[in-house]
Amino acid sequence: FTSDHTGVPGDTFTDVVTVVAADDEGNDASGVSNEVTVTIEDVPSVPLQVVKSVDPGSLPEPGGLFTYTVVVSNPVSNVDSIVVDSVDDVRTAPGGAVEAFDVSGSCDVAGFPVTLGPGESFECSFVVEHLGDGGDTFIDVVVASGTDDDGGDASGVSNEVSVSLTDVPSLPLDVFKLAEPDDLFEPGGGFAYGASVANPASNVDAITVSGVFDTRVDSDGTVAVVDISSSCNLSAFSPPAFPVTLQPGASFLCFFDDDHFGVPGDTFSDTVTAPGVDDDGDDATGVSNEVTVSIKDALPTxxxxxxxxxxxxxxxxxxxxxxxxxxxxxxxxxxxxxxxxxxxxxxxxxxxxxxxxxxxxxxxxxxxxxxxxxxxxxxxxxxxxxxxxxxxxxxxxxxxxxxxxxxxxPVIGSILEGMIFLDVDADGVFDPEDVPISGAPATVTHAGSDGDLGTADDDTTGVSTSTDGGFTVDPATPGVYEVVTSPDTVVATIEPELNSGFGASGATLAPTTAGVYLVTLQPDGSISGLDFGFGLIDLALAGTLDTATPTVGSTVVQTFTVTNEGAVAASSATVQVILPAGLTFQLAAADGAYDPASGVWTLPDLAPGAIAQVSLTLIVDAGTAGSQLTTTAEIATAQQFDVDSTPGNAVAGEDDIVTVDVVPTEVLDTTLATTTTAATTTTETLPKTGGDLGALAGGALVLLMAGALLLLAARDRGRRDVADKGRAGS
Known part of the structure; x- marks a missing residue:
């Protein structure tokens, strides 16, 4: 027969069997069996079963986040329940360092300790960031600590899970090169070069650059390699010297000059090489685009x-x-x-x-x-x-x-006539309201056959005005005359401020100062400049220019304008123009006459309200870029007195002196400055000059290089996601 006995280890159960019997005579023949004892023995528990998995199994360097999943279960074959106290993740880094982390909080249970009956389980899920280089491996195991009902250790250790980082090949250094200008008139000269060296932003590894070298190929095929490392700006790095390590997206610029001389048609090609290796020791050397400059023919002038x-x-x-x-x-x-x-x-x-x-x-x-x-x-x-x-x-x-x-x-008989009057309305013309000056003495001097006053052949005549203010020299030889009036004889009838119009020189005139006038008696008998009203001129000088920032080697046109804002005509006036060093005279277009040797502009006679102009075409000399070149012009002499200024006194603020400033510039080659849209690409080309190229490297090429780096970034993203120029000989 069968009997169930349940209990805990050590429990015993004792059984005897009794047979009740009687013999033929009815006597009791019952019997009792031997005693049988059975015992409940201990069944050892199988350790907790821990199964670990990871997703993903690998990532490209520099790594990232890995998700680990762990299932902890009490084997169904166990008899005892198991009490789980904690779950720990043991991680081994690529260098061998071991570190344990309590991941109990990532498990789907209310808290620890937790009791698992046979066949019961729970799950844990946690994320670990592994960072490093290609080839690195990270090993993880999970330990679930627990005991069974009998206090026996039932801890379980998971399978070993390994994750790795795969190598990402580095793109080579991106090297971009520009030249300014890209050609020069024969025989050549200095060219400025700029190069950018960049670690593409899409790279994972840093790249160590050991130096920068320029490979130059002359027109005859001669090749030279020049170390230009010293021309690079490494101020953003510590220390600022090669070798220098560029993180992804980092860059630096180099600027250097080279002289190329030759005959028209000669070309010179340059490339820049930046040797470098990435973190894995792989070669990441970059070579720039080839830049070619040339010598062009200069037409003679x-x-x-x-x-x-x-x-x-x-x-x-x-x-x-x-x-x-x-x-x-x-x-x-x-x-x-x-x-x-x-x-x-x-x-x-x-x-x-x-x-x-x-x-x-x-x-x-x-x-x-x-x-x-x-x-x-x-x-x-x-x-x-x-x-x-x-x-x-x-x-x-x-x-x-x-x-x-x-x-x-031809020489014909002529009469010289003039008039002296009080110019009441100050309009420089004898009008009914004006007052003739009677009995005013004057001296009239003819310049003689040589046309120059103050020489031995001068002929002087004394005259006095009649009641109508007029005087006459008859006969008079055509030519230049000087007429000197003497207002001191008519002081009683002339106001001092009006009388001051007689002066020929000086800043302040008394009423007794004589007035000096130059007049011309033409061969046809006509006379210029012979009505002497007691008025004042007012010469105002202004200056303009066609551009304030001309390019070196080009021309700038400076125009000076004199306006007679006074009431009487101005005669025999001159303007002194002082050109600065850096501007060379080329040609002049003048009302009157301009002497480039002395800078003196002789004005024509100017009636009230009349203007005269001179336009000077000046060449901007080499080496003047960035300098302020100031031209000064001033009324230097005038036959009559000015109402508000004194000729030739160099006093700023008067209206007879003016300055104009130019600041020459170098012009950059923006051939590479290209704007791309969905349908069109537009390229602007500015004129170039081979002037002072050192100044260029400091400013203009920096802007060009900044634009070039933006283009490089755009080009790099795409990679990872899948002019006859010159002057006409003047």
């Missing part, structure tokens, strides 16, 4: 100036013509021909010019005389145009020309 002296002849006289030829090119030129619109024999008169080799900036002159004689009673003007031709070493042709005019006038 000539400047021809023709001057006639004198430019006016009375009746008959000899005129001296001076023809000056200047080579304004950058290379030598040879004079090949000279022609004149009137003097057909100019070739023989100036034969010495033919074949002359002129170096850049060199001038040569031809001087000859010609006699002129008046014809009939009317003046005539003689004008002739001279043309000079030259060629350079490449047979390019340069042509320059200029003209000169001579006015020839």
């Amino acid at each position: 000539l400047q021809v100036a023709k001057v006639a002296d004198p430019d006016e002849i009375m009746d008959i006289g000899v005129v001296t013509f001076t023809i000056t030829v200047t080579n304004t090119s950058v290379e030598p030129v040879t004079v090949t021909s000279i022609t004149d619109s009137v003097f057909t024999d100019i070739g023989s008169r100036c034969a010495a010019l033919i074949g002359q080799v002129l170096q850049p900036g060199q001038s040569v002159a031809c001087v000859f005389n010609e006699q002129f004689e008046a014809l009939g009673e009317d003046p005539f003007t003689h004008t002739n145009l001279v043309t000079v031709t030259a060629i350079d070493d490449e047979a390019n042709v340069a042509v320059g020309s200029d003209s000169a005019s001579v006015v020839v006038s």
Whole structure:
């Protein structure tokens, strides 16, 4: 028979069997069996079963987050329940360091300790960040600590889980190079280069750069490698010296100069190499784009100036013509021909010019005389145009020309008449309200045949005004006269402030100061400048320019304007123009006459309200970029007194002095500054010059390089996600 006995280990159960029987005679024959004892023995518990898994099993360097899942269960085959006290994660780093972390809080139970009956389980889930280099391995096991009902250890250890970091190959260093300018006129000169070295932002590893080198290929094929490491700006790194480590996205810039000389058509190619290795020791050397600069042909230019002296002849006289030829090119030129619109024999008169080799900036002159004689009673003007031709070493042709005019006038009988009056309305014209000055003495001096006052042939006559204020010199020889009035004889009828208009020089005039006037008696009997009203001129000077920031090697036009804002005409006034060092005179267009040697602009006579202008075309010299170049102009002399300024006193704030400033600049080559849209790409090219390139490296190329780095970043993201320029010889 079968009997169930349950209990705990050590429990015993005793059984005996009794058989009740009687013999034939009815006697009791019952029997009792032997005693049998059974015992409940201990069954050892199987340890907790711990199963661990991870997702993902690997990540590309530098690593990231890994999710671990752990299932802790009491095997179903166990008899006893198991009390779990804690769950710990034991992690082994790539270097062998071991560290344990309590992950009990990640389990789906209300708290610890927790009792698991046979077959029962719970789950834990936690995230660990593993960071390192490609090839690194991280080993994890989980330990669940527990005891069974009998107090026996039932702790379980999970399977070993390994995760790894895979290597991400580094893109090479991104090296980008620019040149400014990309060409120069022969024979060449200095070129400025800029290079950016960047660790692409999409890289994982840092890259260590050992230096920067420039490979130069000359026009003849000669190759040279130059260490330009010292030209790089490493101020953002510590220490600021090679080798330097670039984190992903980091960069630095290098700026250097190189001189290239040659003949037109010569080219020079450059590339920049930046050797480097990444964290895994793999080569990450970068090589820039190839930049090519060239030498271009400079067309020759000539400047021809023709001057006639004198430019006016009375009746008959000899005129001296001076023809000056200047080579304004950058290379030598040879004079090949000279022609004149009137003097057909100019070739023989100036034969010495033919074949002359002129170096850049060199001038040569031809001087000859010609006699002129008046014809009939009317003046005539003689004008002739001279043309000079030259060629350079490449047979390019340069042509320059200029003209000169001579006015020839006949001598006829003339009368010199003038008038002195009180100009009541200060309009410079004798009006009914004005008052003639009677009995005013004056001296009238003719400049003589040489046309110059103060020489031995001067002829002086004393006059006195009549009741109508007029005076007469009869007969009078045509030419230049000086008329000096004496207002001290009429002080009683002239206000001092009006009388001050008589002055020829000085800052303050008393009523007795004599007035000096220059007048011209024309051969036809007409007179200029012979009405003397007691009024004042008011010459105001202004200056303008076509650009305040011209480029080095270009020209700037400075225009000065004189306005007579006074009540009387101004005569024999001059303006002194002082050019600064750095601006070289090229040509002038003037009302009146401008002398480039002295900087004196002689004004024409200016009626009230009239203006005169001179425009100076100036060359901006090399080496002036960033400098302030100041031109000063001032009314230097005037025949009459000015109402609010004194000529030539250099007092700032008066209206007869002005300054104009220019600050020359270098022009960068923005050929690479390209804007891309969905449908179009637009490229702007600015003019270039081969001037002072050192200043360029400090500012303009930095901007270009910043733009270039933005382009590099855009190009790098895409990788990971899947002009005849020059001047016309002047």
